[in-house]
Amino acid sequence: MxxxxxxxxxxxxxxxxxxxxxxxxxxxxxxxxxxxxxxxxxxxxxxxxxxxxxxxxxxxxxxxxxxxxxxxxxxxxxxxxxxxxxxxxxxxxxxxxxxxxxxxxxxxxxxxxxxxxxxxxxxxxxxxxxxxxxxxxxxxxxxxxxxxxxxxxxxxxxxxxxxxxxxxxxxxxxxxxxxxxxxxxxxxxxxxxxxxxxxxxxxxxxxxxxxxxxxxxxxGLAWLFDNAGVFAGLLLGGAMSLLIMAGMQYIMVPIMISSLATLGYDHVFPVVVAAVLAQAGAAFGVLFKSKNVKVKTLAFWTGLLAMMGVVEPAMYGVTMRFKKPFVAALIGGALGGAFMSLFETEATAIGGISGLPSLGLFVGPTFIYAILGMLISLVTAGVITYFMGFVDEKDEHSQVVSTSGMNASPSPNSVVEKSPGS
Incomplete structure (x- = not known):
């Protein structure tokens, strides 16, 4: 050679x-x-x-x-x-x-x-x-x-x-x-x-x-939960996805542990769960709105994982990728978090996973509010995603990940705006 x-x-x-x-x-x-x-x-x-x-x-x-x-x-x-x-x-x-x-x-x-x-x-x-x-x-x-x-x-x-x-x-x-x-x-x-x-x-x-x-x-968030009530839930629920991006999703764990040790319950974990369910809702919104079979498949499975508490695939692979669903997830998390804080929803323990499997941690006098708060986050994010619309991808130029893990970039004409009336 x-x-x-x-x-x-x-x-x-x-x-x-x-x-x-x-x-x-x-x-x-x-x-x-x-x-x-x-x-x-x-x-x-x-x-x-x-x-x-x-x-x-x-x-x-x-x-x-x-x-x-x-x-x-x-x-x-x-x-x-x-x-x-x-x-x-x-x-x-x-x-x-x-x-x-x-x-x-x-x-x-x-x-x-x-x-x-x-x-x-x-x-x-x-x-x-x-x-x-x-x-x-x-x-x-x-x-x-x-x-x-x-x-x-x-x-x-x-x-x-x-x-x-x-x-x-x-x-x-x-x-x-x-x-x-x-x-x-x-x-x-x-x-x-x-x-x-x-x-x-x-x-x-x-x-x-x-x-x-x-x-x-x-x-700052600890002070808000001690003094601001509903506003604290609104802020943390809306910002939780951003904290996950920043690697700061665990900053509230010491506060949760302290609350459990002193009071026997915690008001922060329910807000975290609401934010996770909002990401699932936004992914399902993409599922129902998109015309691309591959996008719909990816949205379904990542949304299902987010419902079960594994939020990263839905957040990075679907909602953040299409941008507007990510905004919808922030809004859904904020509203669900505010509801959780308004009714002082209690978690009796902290789960290693924060989706539907954590329902057992809310059994108590505020259990119904935990379920309603999850539904508010899930449905709100999904509905906003559907009616807000997003830039979809055509099947022939999909960027969705294949089984090999590689993605193909679309041509400039391979996207179409999904308007609320489409």
Missing amino acids: NRDLLSKEMISQVRGEDEQEQTSGSYRAATGRNPISRLLDYVSGVFTPILPAMIGAGMIKVLISIFMSLGFLSDQQVFTSLLSDQQAYTILLVISDGVFYFLPILFAASAARKLNSNMFVAAAIGASVLHPRLTELFQSGEEVRFGDLSVIDGQSASSIILMLVVVWMASYVEKWLDKHTPYWLKVVAVPTLTLMIFIPLMMFVLGPLWGYLGQHLSD
């Missing part, structure tokens, strides 16, 4: 130059829109190739949740017909949770692919903050510092938005380094400098700032 050709091929592989013309082209086309639309396009486009893995893992998570709710499976009791020891239960949880635990790594690689930078360098950036040794330091309960610098915590490390911002910044620096580094040095210098710049930036600067912001949001 020609030596120059071999060298070019090696450099191409190292730089990760898989020229995804359709993907990068659609990304460039999106740059002419408003920033919010571009952000949603970016996040949804990054998520699309990961959908098959998340749907499969989500379905396993739902089945485990159903077995637990029926009493066949728990962390204290084994499913006797299948399981022989406690380790088997743990393995089942790992199977269902592995994709979600390492989602920042998958997002980083997918984002780099979309931005036409090295996806494995991006994955290394994401993997650094999930290393078991770093996790052990945080689990020790001591403050983790690097000299005088704070270090990213586990909550911030799970932030999808933070990871996408870091990979986006790294893509520009990586391409600049590639352009200005001597040819013979690129294979070493470009990935090394990229990692040396952006892992510390994320660990010691952006991550702690993100965690600091999350702590203040938690304190």
Whole structure:
């Protein structure tokens, strides 16, 4: 083989130059829109190739949740017909949770692919903050510092938005380094400098700032629930999907635990459930409104998963992708959350999954309000999605993920506006 050709091929592989013309082209086309639309396009486009893995893992998570709710499976009791020891239960949880635990790594690689930078360098950036040794330091309960610098915590490390911002910044620096580094040095210098710049930036600067912001949001929401009642439910129910995007969905957990310990019930978890059901409702709205069979299929299954508490596939793969359904989900979550707070709906425990399987946690004097609040979120988001309309996709140019996990970009004429009267 020609030596120059071999060298070019090696450099191409190292730089990760898989020229995804359709993907990068659609990304460039999106740059002419408003920033919010571009952000949603970016996040949804990054998520699309990961959908098959998340749907499969989500379905396993739902089945485990159903077995637990029926009493066949728990962390204290084994499913006797299948399981022989406690380790088997743990393995089942790992199977269902592995994709979600390492989602920042998958997002980083997918984002780099979309931005036409090295996806494995991006994955290394994401993997650094999930290393078991770093996790052990945080689990020790001591403050983790690097000299005088704070270090990213586990909550911030799970932030999808933070990871996408870091990979986006790294893509520009990586391409600049590639352009200005001597040819013979690129294979070493470009990935090394990229990692040396952006892992510390994320660990010691952006991550702690993100965690600091999350702590203040938690304190503010706690104050609202103590003093503002219905408005607190309205705000948290409407903002919960945004908190999931930011990786801050767990900021209210300490407040829930404290409330359960002191009062025996909690008013925050019902609002979270309302927001989850709103995402399911918006996905079902897409199901009934779309004329595209593939879109309808995806909306059905992701909506079903969201109803069972696994909200990410519906949010990233359907509602955020079509934009207006995402707005409808925020509105539905806000109204359902306000209803939950208005009638002081109580949860007697916190569930590991926050959809229909969590109904048993609301058994008590406010059980009927929990059901009504869920229905308000579900139906409101679905109805708003249907009548607000969205930009649908024609069958022949669908962007819906295939079984291989790859997506095809539509031509400029492959979308049609779904108006309320259509």
